[in-house]
Amino acid sequence: MIKDWESRFAPTIRSYEGYPIGKTLKYLADPEIISLAGGLPSPDVFPRAESRAASQLALEKDIDRIMQYSPIPGEAALFEALRAFLARDGIHLERENILVTTSGQHGLDLVGRLFLEPGDPVLVDRPTFAGALVAFQMQKPRFVGVDIQADGSDVEAMAGSLARLRDEGRKPKFIYVVPDFQNPTGITMSLPKRERLLDLAYEHDVPVVEDSPYRDLRYRGETIPALFALDQERGGGQVVGLYTFSKIFCPGMRVGFNIGPKDVIARMTCIKEGNILNTPKYNQDLCTAFLEDMDLEAHILRCRDYYREKLNLFLAAMEEHFPTGSGVSWTVPEGGLFLWVSLPGEIDTAELFFDAIECKVAFVPGEQFYGESPAKNHLRINFSYVPKDQLVEAVRRLAGCIRKR
Numbered sequence: 287m288i289k290d291w292e293s294r295f296a297p298t299i300r301s302y303e304g305y306p307i308g309k310t311l312k313y314l315a316d317p318e319i320i321s322l323a324g325g326l327p328s329p330d331v332f333p334r335a336e337s338r339a340a341s342q343l344a345l346e347k348d349i350d351r352i353m354q355y356s357p358i359p360g361e362a363a364l365f366e367a368l369r370a371f372l373a374r375d376g377i378h379l380e381r382e383n384i385l386v387t388t389s390g391q392h393g394l395d396l397v398g399r400l401f402l403e404p405g406d407p408v409l410v411d412r413p414t415f416a417g418a419l420v421a422f423q424m425q426k427p428r429f430v431g432v433d434i435q436a437d438g439s440d441v442e443a444m445a446g447s448l449a450r451l452r453d454e455g456r457k458p459k460f461i462y463v464v465p466d467f468q469n470p471t472g473i474t475m476s477l478p479k480r481e482r483l484l485d486l487a488y489e490h491d492v493p494v495v496e497d498s499p500y501r502d503l504r505y506r507g508e509t510i511p512a513l514f515a516l517d518q519e520r521g522g523g524q525v526v527g528l529y530t531f532s533k534i535f536c537p538g539m540r541v542g543f544n545i546g547p548k549d550v551i552a553r554m555t556c557i558k559e560g561n562i563l564n565t566p567k568y569n570q571d572l573c574t575a576f577l578e579d580m581d582l583e584a585h586i587l588r589c590r591d592y593y594r595e596k597l598n599l600f601l602a603a604m605e606e607h608f609p610t611g612s613g614v615s616w617t618v619p620e621g622g623l624f625l626w627v628s629l630p631g632e633i634d635t636a637e638l639f640f641d642a643i644e645c646k647v648a649f650v651p652g653e654q655f656y657g658e659s660p661a662k663n664h665l666r667i668n669f670s671y672v673p674k675d676q677l678v679e680a681v682r683r684l685a686g687c688i689r690k691r
């Protein structure tokens with residue numbers, strides 16, 4: 287019997303601990319806890335009826351192919367639906383520019399495996415999506431953090447980091463951003479910042495990875511062009527785009543896609559071959575039906591109306607119950623599923639988490655969203671999942687527990 291497995295693990299994986307959020311889930315088992323922690327969309331807007339109809343049709347029409355292996359890059363019908371989906375956003379691509387993924391986390395994993403080696407610098411926002419950090423961490427890169435401001439990444443700080451790295455003779459493998467309603471802050475990057483980010487990417491010859499799960503979930507304000515579209519206007523080839531249908535359809539389906547230059551997509555397809563082979567055809571057929579047979583725009587409007595109401599309820603309750611004028615502030619997102627609360631510097635939200643559990647409410651401590659030098663006094667709130675009639679109570683409980691600190 288092998289006693290010491292640890293020493294046999296690959297060095298890059300030995301200290302790898304996976305998703306920190308996962309470790310907090312065990313505290314949420316108590317059904318009285320109102321959880322604002324997970325990034326879950328609401329089942330209230332799942333396309334349930336469409337899913338039943340599409341499932342039945344797919345199984346009746348094509349059960350043998352559904353039960354078979356399917357093409358690694360993705361199903362032909364889904365490609366066509368994806369091209370139309372992207373064209374809504376002014377992005378026009380050929381099939382070879384698209385790879386179907388088994389959702390957003392898989393898309394991130396492919397990016398990490400394709401580009402990163404231990405020690406490679408990667409520019410990420412401070413804070414940024416914890417799942418991206420976890421995916422990239424498998425390759426042990428060096429995260430170089432850039433603070434996020436009310437209108438997106440601090441691009442001038444980014445310019446400074448890029449210049450410093452150039453002086454060291456290093457070039458980041460890529461810049462990772464979530465420009466629309468970022469997870470965890472809900473912040474959206476302004477158009478001038480998107481343009482400046484691309485200027486920097488060209489100047490320093492660095493790819494940009496744009497992760498866009500929330501782009502369609504805008505509740506107010508004007509849509510801002512995707513970095514991918516802006517790059518295409520300038521000739522293209524600098525941006526890799528990551529999409530998932532988890533937030534606008536349902537996460538259980540596990541379908542997403544990556545877009546980018548043909549060489550990049552071809553190599554990601556080879557990696558997909560080695561890691562999961564193909565995305566289940568059944569899931570892809572469901573996704574194609576949602577995109578083509580359902581009234582997509584009506585569905586998205588329904589999601590927007592539903593989440594807007596929840597966000598407004600949540601914000602109004604925070605205005606009423608949260609302590610103000612005492613170093614407590616929060617973001618007011620224009621879309622997405624999250625907002626970010628900042629507390630006075632001396633409050634450690636990893637400790638506050640346990641007070642909150644006592645008060646029967648949960649959130650994600652902000653420290654989990656930093657690639658380096660985590661700030662301790664922030665927390666992430668998900669407002670999309672909790673039933674409407676519990677939202678105000680959740681805010682009341684959280685406010686009470688912050689006041690006690």
Ligand SMILES: Cc1ncc(COP(=O)(O)O)c(C=O)c1O
Nearest residue numbers: 325389390391415464469530532
């Ligand atoms: C920014 C971002 N990227 C990727 C993902 C992963 O998406 P999926 O659940 O489809 O794997 C998420 C999920 O929360 C996310 O917020």
